[in-house]
Amino acid sequence: MTPSTILRRHALAALARERTIALVAALFAALVLVSAYLGWSATSTVDAIYASATHWFEANGKPVPSNPVTQGSPLALLRNLTIYISLIGAFSAIVIGYRMVETDRRAGVLPLIGARPLERLDYARGKVSALALAVGGLAALAGVVGAATLAILPSVHLGPGDWARLAAFFSLGWLYMMTFGLIAIGASARARSETVGLMVPTVVWLVLTFVWPALTGNILPTAAINPISALAPAPQSTIFDLSAMLLGPFSLAEAYKYLGAELMGYLPDGLPPRGAVPPLVVMMLFAAGSGLYALRGCLKLDMTKGGPDA
Amino acid sequence: MPDLSAIPTIALKDARIALRDRFLLAATLALVAAALISLITGTVAMRTDVATYMAAKQQLLALGKSLGSIAAPEFYPLKLMRGTIEQIEIMGAVIALIAGYRAAVEERGRQTLALILTRPLSNWQFLAAKLLGGAGLMATALAFVFALCAVVLALGSGIGIGANDLLRLAITWGASTLYLSAIFAVGFGLSLWLKSPASGLLYAFALWLLVVLVAPQIGDTMDPDNQVAGGVFAQLSIPKAEQTRIKQGFATYETIRNGIEVSSVTKHYERFTFAVLGIKDIYTGKALGPIWADKKGDAWFLILFTLGLGGLVLLRPIRADRLTKET
Numbered sequence: 254m255t256p257s258t259i260l261r262r263h264a265l266a267a268l269a270r271e272r273t274i275a276l277v278a279a280l281f282a283a284l285v286l287v288s289a290y291l292g293w294s295a296t297s298t299v300d301a302i303y304a305s306a307t308h309w310f311e312a313n314g315k316p317v318p319s320n321p322v323t324q325g326s327p328l329a330l331l332r333n334l335t336i337y338i339s340l341i342g343a344f345s346a347i348v349i350g351y352r353m354v355e356t357d358r359r360a361g362v363l364p365l366i367g368a369r370p371l372e373r374l375d376y377a378r379g380k381v382s383a384l385a386l387a388v389g390g391l392a393a394l395a396g397v398v399g400a401a402t403l404a405i406l407p408s409v410h411l412g413p414g415d416w417a418r419l420a421a422f423f424s425l426g427w428l429y430m431m432t433f434g435l436i437a438i439g440a441s442a443r444a445r446s447e448t449v450g451l452m453v454p455t456v457v458w459l460v461l462t463f464v465w466p467a468l469t470g471n472i473l474p475t476a477a478i479n480p481i482s483a484l485a486p487a488p489q490s491t492i493f494d495l496s497a498m499l500l501g502p503f504s505l506a507e508a509y510k511y512l513g514a515e516l517m518g519y520l521p522d523g524l525p526p527r528g529a530v531p532p533l534v535v536m537m538l539f540a541a542g543s544g545l546y547a548l549r550g551c552l553k554l555d556m557t558k559g560g561p562d563a
Numbered sequence: 564m565p566d567l568s569a570i571p572t573i574a575l576k577d578a579r580i581a582l583r584d585r586f587l588l589a590a591t592l593a594l595v596a597a598a599l600i601s602l603i604t605g606t607v608a609m610r611t612d613v614a615t616y617m618a619a620k621q622q623l624l625a626l627g628k629s630l631g632s633i634a635a636p637e638f639y640p641l642k643l644m645r646g647t648i649e650q651i652e653i654m655g656a657v658i659a660l661i662a663g664y665r666a667a668v669e670e671r672g673r674q675t676l677a678l679i680l681t682r683p684l685s686n687w688q689f690l691a692a693k694l695l696g697g698a699g700l701m702a703t704a705l706a707f708v709f710a711l712c713a714v715v716l717a718l719g720s721g722i723g724i725g726a727n728d729l730l731r732l733a734i735t736w737g738a739s740t741l742y743l744s745a746i747f748a749v750g751f752g753l754s755l756w757l758k759s760p761a762s763g764l765l766y767a768f769a770l771w772l773l774v775v776l777v778a779p780q781i782g783d784t785m786d787p788d789n790q791v792a793g794g795v796f797a798q799l800s801i802p803k804a805e806q807t808r809i810k811q812g813f814a815t816y817e818t819i820r821n822g823i824e825v826s827s828v829t830k831h832y833e834r835f836t837f838a839v840l841g842i843k844d845i846y847t848g849k850a851l852g853p854i855w856a857d858k859k860g861d862a863w864f865l866i867l868f869t870l871g872l873g874g875l876v877l878l879r880p881i882r883a884d885r886l887t888k889e890t
Contacts, residue, residue: 273765280769284777291784298785298816299795305809306799321798333784340776348765355761447761448668452661455768463653467600467646474601474649478780488608489615 256371260379261386267356268387274352277345278391284337285395289402292330326518327409328419331399332480335513338426339462339506340478342391346430347454349387350437350547353380355447358558367556377551381544384434392427396420422516428540429509433458435543442550462506469497469504469527483510484521501528505539508532569684570692577666577696590658591704597654598708599715601646606719609643639847640716640724641731641840647712648836651705651739652829656775659743660767662700663750666693668760680881687877694873697747702740709736731851735836738865742832745869746771752876775829782824785816828868835861 268274303320310317357363366376400419403409411419436457441450463474470487477483487493501507504527511532514520526532582588623629670676670693679689709732717724749770754763796806810817824830834843838858841847846854855862 273762277769280773287781291781295785298813301813302795302809303799305812306801306805309801309805309809318799321795333780336780336784340780341772344768344772447759448664448764451761451764455657459654459657463650464597464600467604470604473646474597474653475779475783478776479783488611490607490611492607493604 256369256375257378257382260366260371260376261383264353264380264383265386267360268349268352268383271352271356274349277341277348278394281337281341281345281391282394282398284341285334285398286402288331288333288337289399291333293402293406296330326415326418327403327411328415328422328517329519330403330406330409331419332514332517332519334395334399334422334426335480335510335517336478336483338395338429338513339509342395342426342430343433343458343462344455345391346384346388346434347437347451347458350384350434351441351451351454353384353438354441354551354554355450358441359447363554363556363558373552373554376554377548380438380551381435381547384438385431388430388434389427391430392423395426396423399423418516418518422513425509425512425516425536428536429505432505432536432540432543435540435547439543439546439548439550442547442554461504465500465504466507469493469500469507471507477506480510480514480519483507484514484524486521486524487527497527498529501526502530502535504528505535508535512536567688569682569688570695573679573689573692574696574699577693578699580669581696581700590662590700591707594651594655594658594704594708595711597650598647598712601650602643602712602715603719605643605646606715609638613638639841641728642842642847643716644712644732644735644840645837645842647708648735648739648833648840648842651708651743652833653775655705655739655743656746656771656829657768658704659697659701659746660750660764660771662697663747663752664754664760664764664767666697666747666751667754667763671755671760676881686881690877690881693751694744694748694876697751698740698744701743701747702736705736705739705743709733709739731839731841734839734851738832738836738839738862741865741869742828745828745865745872748869748872748876752872752879755876755881756879774827778827779824779830779833782820782827782830785820785823825864828865831861831864831868834858835865 299321307317357366396419400416403411403419433454437450437454440453441447444450444453462477466477466483467474470493471477471483471485473482475482476485487497507527509532511520511524511526528535670679680686713724713729713732716728750764750767753767753770754760757763757766801809835858837843838846838854838861839851841849846857
């Protein structure tokens with residue numbers, strides 16, 4: 254067994270014992286179920302509104318427009334998942350990444366690991382691979398609940414292409430959550446206090462989710478919590494054109510929501526991404542950058558400090 | 564009669580520390596930055612609307628047509644505060660949580676809590692002082708935010724603001740102070756009660772997610788008009804009277820949706836401030852009297868929620884095994 258495998262197993266075992274992690278994971282699972290219900294409930298309501306409106310159109314001799322809910326993909330039922338992954342999923346990944354290093358430090362394990370003939374790179378590999386598995390578990394959980402919901406609903410019929418898109422959506426969600434988990438590993442490895450280790454990734458996440466989109470043209474912060482409003486086009490203005498061009502490539506949350514909407518089939522027709530850089534490239538660059546940050550943090554980690562007073 | 568002089572002493576000590584270590588400055592700057600970004604982007608969007616209207620007007624006049632075909636828009640500067648209020652709801656709440664955490668950890672971390680409790684001082688007096696200090700901190704930071712917003716509104720909207728607008732901003736400042744003080748109490752209480760203050764902060768963040776984001780999000784996305792880009796009624800081009808008739812058929816659904824929304828204090832804060840500032844169209848240009856009559860329920864919820872949370876923190880005794888940073 255390689256040193257990084259041992260460290261990965263140890264990190265996952267420690268995570269499994271943590272009540273906080275269990276709580277956050279349970280919250281995430283519950284919200285995935287809520288998302289499925291919301292999608293179904295809201296779609297049924299719009300469908301019923303349409304049926305009611307049809308009578309009025311017919312009675313007034315007007316042409317009946319097509320039903321807005323049948324125009325999109327059935328996967329759009331799960332559109333709220335994009336939001337929950339960007340909120341509670343990203344926060345869960347931050348908590349997992351933060352606890353990954355902090356648990357070792359507080360339990361006094363770090364000096365013991367530092368005394369062993371291990372490379373710091375092994376430590377980094379062990380922690381990052383444990384994070385990838387733990388976050389993968391969250392994404393898989395969301396995937397199973399989402400797929401089961403779509404399979405159970407009688408009015409929803411998915412083809413092989415739809416299932417592939419659903420799998421791609423959860424892979425994208427995994428990448429998004431991983432980015433924040435990696436920032437949390439890097440921050441808690443570098444931080445002087447346990448609070449700073451939690452605060453740094455949380456502030457980065459808050460800024461990217463609620464402040465940055467306001468600068469690129471999605472001017473209302475609460476638009477970030479609605480899957481449809483999050484895709485509102487920027488007001489027609491030279492200033493917003495310029496800010497989207499300059500800041501759009503750094504708008505990770507918008508890139509994720511854009512790609513998520515494209516995969517789940519609820520992206521408004523003709524809506525361009527923010528900035529000239531393709532959203533997938535934005536996400537890959539952020540993931541690579543946060544991976545390097547986590548690696549640097551682990552390589553420079555002070556292995557001499559540990560225990561409750563560290 | 565208990566000696567209450569210790570309460571202002573401790574509250575002022577907290578204020579002095581916040582000034583000395585620049586936390587007040589950092590918190591205020593963060594809130595100002597978030598609020599101004601929203602206010603300025605809102606102003607840019609409004610000016611774009613004005614320019615679009617003026618261009619359409621010029622075009623119609625050039626063609627010799629009547630201006631009756633385009634409705635002259637009415638611009639209310641306070642409506643531009645919508646993004647700022649939303650930033651206070653979200654980012655302001657995070658700053659309040661951190662301030663609450665900080666107020667607890669500065670006593671636990673420096674072991675001063677144990678020292679203070681050896682003095683002839685009741686637990687509730689100490690806790691009341693910390694809560695008052697936190698409320699003062701929130702009020703000060705928000706006063707800067709609203710003063711700056713008033714200046715930007717006066718200069719940037721191109722319309723100017725009057726005494727009535729300033730009164731509405733002052734009421735909103737009061738409501739915002741109450742809202743952030745309640746969130747401060749959550750951060751402070753959890754960081755004081757839990758085994759490790761960092762765990763307290765973590766649980767506070769999880770609560771923030773549920774109360775500030777998830778509950779309003781569920782209510783918001785259950786709104787059928789938010790399920791289709793541009794709104795379902797607008798997309799189907801259904802006239803207003805017919806919309807009202809159709810909506811009556813979904814009264815139960817709407818009751819459930821509204822019930823989920825109002826379970827969050829954030830929504831009460833939002834509804835009250837949106838009404839006072841005229842952000843919600845039905846309250847635009849309305850006098851404060853009828854607005855109060857309509858929205859006093861939200862205001863009372865906000866007041867009682869804040870007092871209730873403060874009371875909860877005051878009533879819970881400080882545990883002797885939680886006096887240090889880590890146990």
